[in-house]
Amino acid sequence: DAKTTQPNSMESNEEEPVHLPCNHSTISGTDYIHWYRQLPSQGPEYVIHGLTSNVNNRMASLAIAEDRKSSTLILHRATLRDAAVYYCILLGNYGGSQGNLIFGKGTKLSVKP
Amino acid sequence: DTAVSQTPKYLVTQMGNDKSIKCEQNLGHDTMYWYKQDSKKFLKIMFSYNNKELIINETVPNRFSPKSPDKAHLNLHINSLELGDSAVYFCASTGGVPTGELFFGEGSRLTVL
Numbered sequence: 001d002a003k004t005t006q007p008n009s010m011e012s013n014e015e016e017p018v019h020l021p022c023n024h025s026t027i028s029g030t031d032y033i034h035w036y037r038q039l040p041s042q043g044p045e046y047v048i049h050g051l052t053s054n055v056n057n058r059m060a061s062l063a064i065a066e067d068r069k070s071s072t073l074i075l076h077r078a079t080l081r082d083a084a085v086y087y088c089i090l091l092g093n094y095g096g097s098q099g100n101l102i103f104g105k106g107t108k109l110s111v112k113p
Numbered sequence: 114d115t116a117v118s119q120t121p122k123y124l125v126t127q128m129g130n131d132k133s134i135k136c137e138q139n140l141g142h143d144t145m146y147w148y149k150q151d152s153k154k155f156l157k158i159m160f161s162y163n164n165k166e167l168i169i170n171e172t173v174p175n176r177f178s179p180k181s182p183d184k185a186h187l188n189l190h191i192n193s194l195e196l197g198d199s200a201v202y203f204c205a206s207t208g209g210v211p212t213g214e215l216f217f218g219e220g221s222r223l224t225v226l
Binding site: 085 | 146156161214
């Protein structure tokens with residue numbers, strides 16, 4: 001699985017949008033971009049994933065660059081509960097075999113009231 | 114209902130002992146994983162099982178032995194516990210990657226004294 005690069009930490013104010021960047025310049029054509037987050041003392045939690053097109057769900061939006069070498073997770077209105085470590089992970093399609101999520105260091109998001 | 118449940122949540126034991134951590138998922142998934150998160154918060158995959166068969170076995174000491182009695186359960190047995198085994202162990206399951214998501218348990222914190 002290809003490597004991703006994320007800032008170590010970011011800060012946001014409550015109720016403001018947050019843009020969490022991720023670089024993945026060595027992404028292959030079949031790699032999906034997954035985002036997970038881990039709240040303090042909890043297990044990782046799925047946020048969103050995409051392949052080529054931008055994606056929206058109830059938690060966040062995922063903006064994928066046209067060349068797919070970078071992506072941005074967008075939290076539209078940060079809440080205190082969104083304070084967590086956010087992981088950007090590439091996952092390849094191995095045609096039936098089960099890939100595994102390789103977690104990097106992630107971005108620690110702090111949300112100020 | 115908890116989707117992925119692990120027991121026990123906390124486990125404190127002496128070096129040299131043998132212990133087990135149990136994991137159950139009620140999502141009907143075929144694939145289950147064990148991840149280890151060390152004191153530096155790095156999450157690393159240990160094992161992956163698909164339909165009771167071992168798929169991924171990362172570089173893990175053979176003191177660690179996963180057992181899958183059925184596809185809803187993946188237990189982790191650890192022999193001759195060492196200080197370095199102290200960590201939080203997370204179980205996860207998926208209906209299929211990379212198009213699907215992983216569901217993680219809340220973790221089992223193992224402390225070896």
